[in-house]
Amino acid sequence: MSITTRAAVVESGGAPFTLTDVELDAPGPHEVLVRMVATGLCHTDLSVASGALPFPLPGVLGHEGAGVVEAVGSQVTGVAAGDHVVLSFTSCGECRDCRGGHPAYCATWLPLNLIGGRRADGTGTVSRGGEPLGGHFFGQSSFAERALVDERSLVKVDPDVPLESIAPLGCGVQTGVGAVWNVLKPQTGSTLVVLGAGAVGLSAVMAAALTPATTVIAVDRVAERLELAQELGATHTVDPAEESLPEVIDRLTGHRGADGIVETTGNVTVLRQGVDALAARGTLVVVGAPPFGTEVALDVNGLLAGKRITGLTLGDSETRTFIPALVQLVRDGRLPLHRLISTYPFAEIDRAVQDMSTGKAIKPVLTF
Template identity: 85%
Template sequence: MPTTTRAAVVESGGAPFTLSDVVLDEPGPHEALVRMVATGLCHTDLGVASGGLPFPLPGVLGHEGAGVVEAVGSAVTGVTPGDHVLLSFTSCGDCRNCRGGHPAYCATWLPLNLLGGSRADGTSTISRGGQALGGHFFGQSSFAERALADERSLVKVDPDVPLESIAPLGCGVQTGVGAVWNVLKPDTGSTVVVLGAGAVGLSAVMAAALTPATRIVAVDRVSERLSLATELGATHTVDTSGTALAPALAEITGGRGADGVVETTGNVGVLRQGVDALAARGTLVVVGAPPFGTEVALDVNGLLGGKRIVGLTLGDSETQTMIPALVRLVKDGRLPLHRLIGTYPFGDIDRAVQDMRSGKTIKPVLMF
């Protein structure tokens, strides 16, 4: 049976989120109906809501959901009603990258998650007044009291961990953590620099603190975020509102440069500075996403010392392995995610958006 639920709908690019009754299709064979308990708000949601990406609007966004399974499709085997789940990105499961343990690089990632607004077969998951809405966002569209989620978006989690405390693991946190653990893999005594101390950057700082890296440098323009970065494990900070980045990093590293850099700002000028600050054989991970078509100029001869520049989606995570491990770290107090989170009633989604844009809240989590 189709399900009527309340969702935050974006009517057109740049319009606010407005609460509206919508109808969810009944679960397909590989889908589940999930009662949402909490969902994180991410900059990707805001970028799509602004009209910056060709996602079909009106539509329902949200891609850091956490909730309880209410019903499952006929072919679902991984979860059952009553299970606590986190909702993350979806993938086909059959392409070379999915089979190789890299579902974030699924051959159909863009249409399935970010741009399509519908199932792989083109059918709609959400409608209003008989008209299809853009949905299936990251296989979930979790800005709603109930979500119809792909089985491959679902990760069963420990029911003893409050869902509002782990909702951001679905996207932003696993992205920052994966940049460090899955790409940089810091060696003993190495230097990791994190450009931008937002939710993704601070997640990278926390992840670096769980590695043998001995210098962890957080870079931002907001002093309060740098203070928090220090509490979360940064050994050094650079406030670029009053300090030039290149000489500061040269001083911190004794002129050697950084072994690893995580670029979260999406600013190509910052990215270029990060590449220039790499040590020989150092790696920069590109996480921040500027508008489509953005290019950056690089010093080619400067790359010949073995520097690597690696693009990253969603931490290159295999979610069924990565997310339960992160949940355990949160539960044990070793990944203090609560320091980033501010909670808001679902009806206050626009206040959460404003607080995120102003920097008042690093990671808003909506509560249902």
């Protein structure tokens, strides 16, 4: 028995989102039907919609969903109808990284979440007029009034916290916070630099403010975002169009360099500047994703001072531990996520996309 629901479908690379009725499969043994309440819009959605990633289109995207469980598959034990859930990425649960608490590095991560558009067994989750559509995006495809969600994409959360205030935790916020808490783990008195003050970068700034780092430098070309970064915990801000980033970091760190850097821009020139600005034994976390195949040149001798460059997917989080902790911090006002969010009715998804593309909105959240 299929379930009819309204979804935002991307017909082909570069096409706008079109609201249309689609059919969802009935939940399989390890799947859950979720009535969406809110879903964040992320740059990854826009990259796929533009045709930059090889996802099967027409398809249904969306991977920062939050909603209420309506029905569960026969083998699902972690949630029940009526539970509030935040949706994140899916994983196999069986490979070495999944078993080791690093599901973002699941052996099947890429096909299951980003480019496959199907379940692990190759079957589709969403169709239209009998024709299969690309779906199963991050195990959820949440740009729809109802979503068929992988059990491993789900995290049960406190029902007293409004879902539109925590939808972005599943991807962007988790990524920025995880870069700081799970990878950099700042020591007392350390210096952190965040390159790019979008949703991921500002999440990293908020996370840094909850650590013993004493210097937190936010870098962006948009004055309003730098002001917001300062309000969210940055001790210094830099507009690289107005002053030399390497010189400012050198001055602010007493010529030592930065202990930790989070690179969210996806710009290789910025990434290279970041690596050069690292202190001895400093770490740069690569979060921003340029087009596939992009390369960057590095000064090899400069790396011999113990510098580390590490890539990051989804904050390297174990979601069922990490996301409820973030929900609690949002609830208690210690992670002021509402400062990043602009809400839009689901029907106005194209306006949300436009506002995100022009920088007018940092983190659009669609509400149902």
